[in-house]
Each structure stands twice: as structure tokens, then as C-alpha cells.
Amino acid sequence: MDALFRGIATFFRLDDTGWERHANPWSVWTRVAIWPALVLALWSIHWIGWWAALPLSLIALWAFINPRAFPPPASTRSWASRGVLGERIYLARKERPIPEHHRVAAQWLAGIGGAGTVVMLGGLVIASPSLFVAGAVTAFFAKMWFIDRMVWLFDDMARDHSVYAAWMR
Template structure:
């Protein structure tokens, strides 16, 4: 995400970009699971979903307004990836990292569930990843709200 251009960040702040990325995650899991039926043919749906996830931040126009939860989440993430950790306000340093750890744990469990075709592990792990990502994203909204007035550039992102 750190390599996105200003224009791509603007486009990614469109709520359609955020919500379709959310929707794509279970589709990706299903595409990987489809190897049970499709064998190597599962590469096709997996490739399509991965291509969508790569293209997604560029797929939509900049939003008419960024004064919404999804847009602020992207704007906060933009700040998060641009700042050195010691530049992030102290009260915003821990929760995103903990959310990342939960997401990583869920991802490991998800890989296990997908490898052994355990539907219960796969679904629970996918839910853990989504909940952890949602917690992270919500913290990015808080980060943006707390920092939007610290620099004119950040404030200009809100319209």
C-alpha cells in the first residue's frame, strides 16, 4: 500500500473500493477451496480474485465525499504507512499491531484449514482475519480523526 500514488490513494478512498475488497476476501477463500473440485483449474478463479485485489484501489473514481467511515479508514491507513512508528501518536501504536497479530494468527489457521480442507477451521479463521482487519481499519479511522488537523495535507483529504 505504501507504493500507491496520490491519485490511487484518492481512488482507493472510494467506499466502493473498501467494501469490494472486503467482499473479495471470502471469494478468494472459496476460489482456493475450489481446488477440491477443480484441481489445478482453481488457478483461474484464484488469479481472477488476486488480479481484482491488485486492481481494486484503482478501479473506482475518487469519492464525492471522504466524510465517511470507509474513506477515513483509507486516509488513516495512508497516514499509518507513511509515518515512522515513533511519529504515530502513542495511543495509536498498540491496537493496530495487536490487530495485525490476530490477523496473522487467523491467516496461519486459514492456510491450515485450506490445506487440509477443514471447513470449520477455514470459516473460523476467515472470520478471525476479517474481524482483526475490521479492528485495524477502525483504528485507522481513529488515527485519521486524531491527525487530520495536524497537517494541512491531511485536512485537505477530508471533503
């Protein structure tokens, strides 16, 4: 799981500048909006066939560009900004360990989100709208809960580590 998270951060070019730009609430909320668009585009395969590749390609392009599309936020006190900063801390947990309860919760939530995604894709393959939607909703809420957990992680770690506290402005 660690390799997956680090690979995603590398793929999206989340270096120090990238993380700072991604902490802009506009970046966070427009990324959140990607999920419903992706779900609709995936299901559109049943309506428009391979033409669904067009909206899927546009969504993939936006997902790639998004973390760098916005300037660094003036303030990082918002829930969305702190969630991104918490994800950054979570990914760096080998260099600076995090409390065990945050690690376990994050792994559970990632697993639930992954299971929801598998159910959603299974529903897509067998053309079951109920399975597809159930999986999509499960994956979405697991991700939102994961972000909320990352806010909690950031708040805890910023209280105890000056390097993280300095990220708050």
C-alpha cells in the same frame, strides 16, 4: 511489518493519486468483498482441484486493479474513505509520528489477522473446514477492526495536522 505494509502500497501503486482513488467507498467495499470470494476460491481447491487457479487468478487481478478502478470520491467523510486515509497516515508514521496507542493497536490487529490467515491456510492444507472457516473469520474481523482503528487514527490526526485535515472534503 513496516516493510510489508510499504511493499503492499508500492505493489498496488498507491501514490497520491492511487490513494485518492482508493479512498472511494466503492473501492473499499469491493475490496472487502474480495475476502469471501478468496476464501471460497481457496476452498474450491478441494472440489475442483487445480481449476481453482482460474477464480484465484481473477480475484488476484481484481485486487491489483481495484485501488485504481474508481475515481476519487466526491466526499471523504464516509467511514470507508476515512479508513483508507488512516491507513495512509499509518504508513507515513515515520515521517509524522502517530499516537502510540494507535500504533500498538494496529500492530496487534495485524498480528491477529496474520494468525487467522495462518490458521485458515493450515485448515486448507489439512482439509479441515472448521479450522479453515475459523481462521478466515478471524482474519476478516481483524481486518475490519483494523480499518475501524484507521478511521480513529485519521480523525485524531486530522484534528491536529492541517495537512491531514485538508484530505477531508
